[in-house]
Amino acid sequence: MEENKKAINETEAVAMLHQFNEDLLPKKFGKIGKAWVALLCAVFLLGVYCYIIQLRRGLVITGMRDFVFWGIYISNFVFFVAISLVGSLVTAILYLLKVSWRAPLTRLSEIIAVAAIIFAGLIIIVDMGRPDRVVNMVLHGRIQSPIIWDVMVVSTYMVLSILLLYFPLLPGISFCRDHLKGIPKWQKRMYTILSLGWKNKPEQYKLVKKAITILSVMIIPVALCIHTVTSWLFASTYRPGWDSTNFGAYFVSGAFLVGSGGVVAGMYLLRRFNPSYEKYLTNTHFDRMGKLLVLLAVVYAYFSINEYLIPAYKMKGEEAHHLHELFTGYYAPMFWSVQFFGMILPIIVLLFKRGRRPFPMFIMAVLVIVCAWFKRYLIVIPSMSFLPVQEIPEAWKHYSPTLMEWAITGGSLAGALLVITFFIRYFPIISVWEVAEEKGVSTDIIYKHLHEGNEK
Amino acid sequence: MKQEEINDKGRRDFLKTAAIATIATTACGSLACSCSSKKAAVAEKVRLLSPDGEIVEIDSVYLNHHENMAVLSKHEQRMGIPGKKFVMVVDLARCKNARKCVTACQKWHYRPEETEWLTVKLMKDSDKAAPYWFPKQCFHCDNPPCVKVCPVNATFKRQDGLVLIDNERCIGCKFCMAACPYSTRVFNWSDPEIPFDIKDLPYSAETGVPARVGTVEKCDFCPDRAREGLLPPCVEACPNGVFYFGDENEDTVSNGDETLSFSQLIKDRSAYRFQEELGTKPRVYYLPPKDRQFPVERGYENLPDKLKARFKDVMEESHLLEKK
Numbered sequence A: 001m002e003e004n005k006k007a008i009n010e011t012e013a014v015a016m017l018h019q020f021n022e023d024l025l026p027k028k029f030g031k032i033g034k035a036w037v038a039l040l041c042a043v044f045l046l047g048v049y050c051y052i053i054q055l056r057r058g059l060v061i062t063g064m065r066d067f068v069f070w071g072i073y074i075s076n077f078v079f080f081v082a083i084s085l086v087g088s089l090v091t092a093i094l095y096l097l098k099v100s101w102r103a104p105l106t107r108l109s110e111i112i113a114v115a116a117i118i119f120a121g122l123i124i125i126v127d128m129g130r131p132d133r134v135v136n137m138v139l140h141g142r143i144q145s146p147i148i149w150d151v152m153v154v155s156t157y158m159v160l161s162i163l164l165l166y167f168p169l170l171p172g173i174s175f176c177r178d179h180l181k182g183i184p185k186w187q188k189r190m191y192t193i194l195s196l197g198w199k200n201k202p203e204q205y206k207l208v209k210k211a212i213t214i215l216s217v218m219i220i221p222v223a224l225c226i227h228t229v230t231s232w233l234f235a236s237t238y239r240p241g242w243d244s245t246n247f248g249a250y251f252v253s254g255a256f257l258v259g260s261g262g263v264v265a266g267m268y269l270l271r272r273f274n275p276s277y278e279k280y281l282t283n284t285h286f287d288r289m290g291k292l293l294v295l296l297a298v299v300y301a302y303f304s305i306n307e308y309l310i311p312a313y314k315m316k317g318e319e320a321h322h323l324h325e326l327f328t329g330y331y332a333p334m335f336w337s338v339q340f341f342g343m344i345l346p347i348i349v350l351l352f353k354r355g356r357r358p359f360p361m362f363i364m365a366v367l368v369i370v371c372a373w374f375k376r377y378l379i380v381i382p383s384m385s386f387l388p389v390q391e392i393p394e395a396w397k398h399y400s401p402t403l404m405e406w407a408i409t410g411g412s413l414a415g416a417l418l419v420i421t422f423f424i425r426y427f428p429i430i431s432v433w434e435v436a437e438e439k440g441v442s443t444d445i446i447y448k449h450l451h452e453g454n455e456k
Numbered sequence B: 001m002k003q004e005e006i007n008d009k010g011r012r013d014f015l016k017t018a019a020i021a022t023i024a025t026t027a028c029g030s031l032a033c034s035c036s037s038k039k040a041a042v043a044e045k046v047r048l049l050s051p052d053g054e055i056v057e058i059d060s061v062y063l064n065h066h067e068n069m070a071v072l073s074k075h076e077q078r079m080g081i082p083g084k085k086f087v088m089v090v091d092l093a094r095c096k097n098a099r100k101c102v103t104a105c106q107k108w109h110y111r112p113e114e115t116e117w118l119t120v121k122l123m124k125d126s127d128k129a130a131p132y133w134f135p136k137q138c139f140h141c142d143n144p145p146c147v148k149v150c151p152v153n154a155t156f157k158r159q160d161g162l163v164l165i166d167n168e169r170c171i172g173c174k175f176c177m178a179a180c181p182y183s184t185r186v187f188n189w190s191d192p193e194i195p196f197d198i199k200d201l202p203y204s205a206e207t208g209v210p211a212r213v214g215t216v217e218k219c220d221f222c223p224d225r226a227r228e229g230l231l232p233p234c235v236e237a238c239p240n241g242v243f244y245f246g247d248e249n250e251d252t253v254s255n256g257d258e259t260l261s262f263s264q265l266i267k268d269r270s271a272y273r274f275q276e277e278l279g280t281k282p283r284v285y286y287l288p289p290k291d292r293q294f295p296v297e298r299g300y301e302n303l304p305d306k307l308k309a310r311f312k313d314v315m316e317e318s319h320l321l322e323k324k
């Protein structure tokens, strides 16, 4: 790929561009796609319906009580924040490091980030007892509170992520505006409005590139902040398992891992349902992402060891109680499964070249994601369940989420997937001009010819 | 007879100090305080500002404390009673889990039976040590973690030492519940049932009534009572004089029967604060359960089954109960 960078002449390059445009235009969904959308919509609406019930009856419909007062809403929030970190990893960190193979992955990771962070914001409101008073955070906000820090960094991250998704998308939107045939009027209007009068001029490209660089630099500290501050929501308390100085790094490393897992799963599914993407999301991409995953999992393992082994060495008071429950007690099956399937097994499998082919990669990525969700559950819930308290009704000691709670949580996950799905349906999920640049087409040719349709 | 005399004296002393306090409050111009100070002293006619802006004279017997409090402005609710520094001392040697404090508190705040701002735990400090009864309410910490984390300043620390909650501002994030290391806070998971007579009362952070769905609440040290020169209901209700309540500035605490010097009491009896190592600086002091007046079983025998279930494990562990 890289060796023929210089060797592309103009006619070849133009033909290549046309081919890219042809391949990467958003396409109408087939049967499976439609069924998928219908399924997501159903789950999402069910969640909305249950939330309306919760609004009317209060949080009493959940399994939470005075003892375990944060449940899967909060662990799901942590999960969303975690997975959204991948946007900054692939688009910003790899971009600034000038990693060449990242181009076709940027938009996918950025839309995952945007969808996740939007639903992180929503699910935290779902957990609130008085969502009607959110505005109090502005009217009476106190800067001392980690929640206010979280609100600030999450909203900043959301804005930066949306911009980082949107700017590189402008050429794509305008191409859709001009060349997509047989689309309904509203879709055309949407493209017209969103393309902001993009004319494919070199100056415009230069501006966009500059904006990407600035945003990439800005988003990295914010990304580290969102997850560090989220970890502080727990670490700033006295509870066993949360009261840890390692929490920021532990959360961030876990977040990069699950986010990359999300991208790999997305890559695989894109290829699976649209074979024309295979030319762009190649086996080499899987191979590289596989290596990255191993690296991230090893870093995560390092912080996990810090998190569990050192307290386990001391076995201090309530901490010991908590660790016993995780290692050998009530939560042990879940704890060891997520450690093994979500961290150790992926490291082993992906160390081998054969393990880094698309299908095994996909399986590992799904394992990483599912285990990451349950890992967040294990971080949030047990810390509240095992204080040495005797006067609590038995039923409150073991929290189990109610069906409604599951429905609302499931609805939020479906909602995030819907955002990603609709994006893939209406926008080019692989950035043509960035891929062209990566393949060595000179920028002049891109500016001149990218926008030509294939219709001549 | 003699006992009663002492009783009376203790109460009078406390009332006197409280009356001074309330007069001090009057100085800051609150009409509500001025009438409560009168009530504390003579309990006759009081003059009140009616909602229509007229001054009316009412027999103080008809006054409900909640109506009194409603006149306090939000600012006054947040500042606290000037010159005061409330403390509580709990004598663990005297507690036998009579649970009168719990019910009195629930009744005073119109809370259902399940909601316990004050709970009595069965504590056991180490494996072989004998358990003892341990009443626990909010400690009104001087370095309160719950206040630090509140994003909207709905939980606040007052200059009289109290940590209160404004449930008209609370957004129900439950972060304060996570931050409080003592699990003293409770949440209104559903719409609370509110008795008819207090339904329309304006809310005050000092009384905590009426309760609101989706907000947090906890023991408030009953400043509404203090403003009237009365002890908190839990203190008054305890048949064994376990709780002493008072003012650190004046160095007096009273359990209704006797009024003692606060500093002397905690010095003589080697008082401690629960989990001092956390650095939260509680305003509740415990007198160690030394020379206990009642065997632990006395607090267990006559409990309804539902309550027995809570303590069963500890009782069995301590061989005070046959394992089944």
Ligand code: SF4
Residues within 6 Å of the ligand: B137, B138, B139, B140, B141, B144, B145, B146, B147, B163, B179, B180, B181, B182, B183, B184, B185, B218, B280
């Ligand atoms: S005991 Fe808990 S709720 Fe009360 S002031 Fe201390 S930290 Fe806050």
Ligand code: SF4
Residues within 6 Å of the ligand: B149, B150, B151, B152, B153, B154, B155, B165, B169, B170, B171, B172, B173, B174, B175, B176, B177, B215, B216
């Ligand atoms: S639940 Fe209410 S009082 Fe507690 S921290 Fe949140 S807003 Fe403050």
Ligand code: SF4
Residues within 6 Å of the ligand: B104, B105, B106, B108, B117, B118, B137, B138, B218, B219, B220, B221, B222, B232, B233, B234, B235
């Ligand atoms: S001081 Fe008041 S609120 Fe606190 S436990 Fe006693 S009666 Fe209840």
